[in-house]
Amino acid sequence: MGDFYQKMLQNDAGRKILKSVGLPTPVDLNRHQGQAVFFKGDLLIGSVEGSQMLEPSLQSLSHAEAKVMLPANGKTASSIIKHCENFGINPLQIQCEKGAVSETFDALVFDATGLQNTKELKHLYAFFSPVMRNIKHNGRIIIFGRPHMASSSGEQAAAMRALEGFSRSLSKEIGKKGATSQVIYVDKGAEHLAKPAFEFFLSAKSAYVNGQAITVAKPGPAKNKVELPVIDWRLPLEGKTALVTGGSRGIGEAIAETLARDGAKVFVLDIAATQEDLELVANQIGGEAIVADITAKETPQLIADAVAETGLDIIVHNAGVTRDKMLANMPEHFWDMTLSINLTAEEEINDHLLENNVINEDGRIICVSSMNGIAGQVGQSNYAASKAGVIGYVEFMAKPLAKKNITINAVAPGFIETAMTDAIPFMTREVGRRMNSLSQGGKPVDVAETIAFFASPESKGISGNVLRVCGQCLIGA
Template sequence: MSDFYEKMLKNGTGRKVLQSVGLPTPVELTRYTGQAVFFHGNILIGASKNATLLNQLSKTLLDAKATTFFPANSKYANHIKRALEHHGQTPIQTNCEKGAVSEKFDALVFDATGFEKTKDLKELYNFFSPVIKSLNSNGRILILGKPHMASTSAEQAACMRSLEGFSRSLAKEIGKKGATAQVIYVEDGAEHLSSSAIRFVLSPKSAYVDGQVINVSKADKEISIDWRRPLANKTALVTGGSRGIGESIASVLARDGAKVYVLDIEATKADLEKVAKEIGGVALVGDITAKETPEMIADAVKQNGGLDIIVHNAGITRDKTIGNMPEHFWDMTIDINLSSEETINEYLLENNVLNEGGRIVCVSSMNGIAGQVGQSNYATSKAGVIGYVEYMAKQLAKKKITINAVAPGFIETAMTDAIPFMTREVGRRMNSMSQGGKPVDVAETIAFFSAPDSNGVNGNVIRVCGQCLIGA
């Protein structure tokens, strides 16, 4: 928000003026700036009977600077305490009865993996109702569950699917505080692979990810990483990397240790080379729809031992209502936004350019989920990206490769700065946080998907939209 509105928000008097006329004054989001740990602060942990993720949660928190609490009034207080102590935590018992909560919390985490009957859902109310007002600005809510379709009964499936509606409602209640709420579903046997998702959700890297679901499935062994440089010794390709979101993706991957190849068309060559120089990467000039481009990519990255990460970010819009849309608008949009990704992936996979343990990340869009007037071609292509990701996940898992997608909402770029003021303001405010996101928010989510320890995160689509009020 590099405009007059943002300047008003940063000024005390300006904020009062905006509030007096009923305009939103969103909380400034805390983003990652090189913190040594993924989480710092007070965290309250609750659990159901037979919860299965407390041990892994406790182990993950060893990499944080967390003061862990558990509710004294919980029926399972002793179970929670023992599980946390098992991996080196020193949990503090605290009174969490309504009207008696004295602590302030930076995160509220509830392990609901033991839910079996719908009456168990009352435990969500018992845990969250007394403490929700004690969550700090930029706080985190995390609910852990199991995939509902893997349940042992219809009643348990109902419980697990209920977690999504509950968490998304909480996200809407706390969004104005810059706080977020998510669900992580962990498949039986994949508990040891959940740390990557837990760290991401609790960290500042997920600042604009809200009301989302992350699925963790079975894969290979747990992989240990340096949280500050998780992509050390990895090679990445980012298409459309000359500016905007693509530039931010390339920068974040390089920050995390990757050698980054940035690819874009000839018209952007000057910007592309500037980005490559700034991040110590390599500029590749090419049209992703051209027949020779996949081979050009393969030849370029061979000297670095092939690719570990491919980010399909390049895309275009050619907007017209379907009745007024020229045929070439349709063809260009589908070719660039969807077909080129399939062609490049197919070539690189067939020629073993993507290494074992590789990561493919595709950029979809909220408009691919919700649709948009005048964007039938764009929405079709971005919905197609989601279908492609979901189908390919099982195929690629056999090769120990993951594929995931991000679906950005209103992200502040030079393109959005050119939108008329009122239209831009509506776009910014149509989410639970009442503000637009930044390119780095998309980039951080892509970096999470790209990390070696995200080997259990496959076939996911995460909306980076501050919980947009339109769409799924």
């Protein structure tokens, strides 16, 4: 899609003009290009006493190409070294004193799961402050914590919730470098289940996800330890069957392509008016096309019949419409159409597929919400209501679906470069692109990569989450 601003950055005169008026110069984001490992680079790791995410983090890093460093003056240095030795990692100890750090870092990882009270938040300052200037372009920050509502005291809950505000602020400080910061909250007993979130956030697949928090929990009623499957990083969905609604173009097309790239057999569904494009997408990815209107009464059974041989491992509810008007001027059919397609159809399809056991054991349901469902938008009361409804549905359904070992999550895209956004008036479009910490629009593949993360067989402990794919939009929660 056309980005006038980016074109100006490609020549000296354009850069001078933008600099003279104080406008940001966005960094080119590194995106996944088939890398064999999830992370390659220099990583600094730290923790507080009593934390429990060092072992699983270093176990993941033992399969990456990471040069692991730690502060030599840290109180937990000996513990970090011991865990490194267990996984054959030879860490480099460095002096991390303010103004005296010569090394630069592709990632900073801090385990704060051991925090007990708000006084101990000083550990965040001690670890991060000396090295914030040393983060490279496209760098990553990951902070581990415990869900604050599972804390043993109000003081501990405050400390854990503080991690989110801290991380979101770091995101805004480093966004000009194309770098990101995230928090992973991990329930006790689910430490090993944080692996897919840790690897996704460290990887280039999360390029446009910034300032987010995700919760990892022990799934289902099982009392025994839930084991993660062994998967190939390059083909994590091999042998899986997926359905993508609204798959003929734009974000839906990117989702279908990404799931197929990761090894899934993909069914793409869209309305008859898009049949030519739909079949082209299906042919390109070795999938199958389903021509249907998701609001039609017969569509849930049509889907069930199409996947009868294998069942569904993954369903992505991407189809959606906008019918914008100020509420005072909105025709009733604008309201009805938007809510029916964007929300009610998803519920009815899920109900039918679940009742008829079409969604397989350990299945994945992923819904596409929107930043406007979080923040609202003028003239989009119908659309915002539908997308906020998606969030409520996902959060509520996580618990009952856990009994069937099925996860459900949502993504909330921000400004994503598509044919739809390319048609927005020039000034509105340029402002929309810049109103995030990364100062640029995202790409359809950014949404697709996040959906593929939720769809992974490893994402057993990740359910009821809503991840914003918006570069940390400056509007909204």
